[in-house]
């Protein structure tokens with residue numbers, strides 16, 4: 001079995017190099033802009049929500065490898081989920097990153113996203129990993145801008 005830290009590195013590098021769902025949806029039903037001034041991560045999220053389902057979502061912007069890979073993986077995992085499930089994933093991802101949810105024990109919807117659990121040991125990177133989730137939360141709540149500060 002592959003070392004989880006090695007797998008984490010591979011996934012981050014791979015998604016950073018080839019981000020999934022990169023771009024903008026036009027028209028979109030929801031959008032938000034997320035900023036992490038501490039690191040300079042800057043992302044814009046556009047979504048198409050229909051009948052309570054996140055039919056499509058894309059992100060654009062720039063930032064460090066962790067924020068880009070986290071955004072890419074988020075879009076892959078949230079696409080096709082209901083708005084309620086997406087909101088639960090936001091809460092569960094935040095809890096996991098803060099060490100309040102242990103994906104090995106607690107039930108969760110995070111799937112492959114549990115790769116990010118190691119980020120909790122790198123406090124300076126927590127905001128980078130959480131940024132796309134905070135932005136998704138704002139978009140679904142109808143707020144258009146979020147800053148991790």
Ligand code: ZN
Nearest residue numbers: 039041064128
């Ligand atoms: Zn960053």
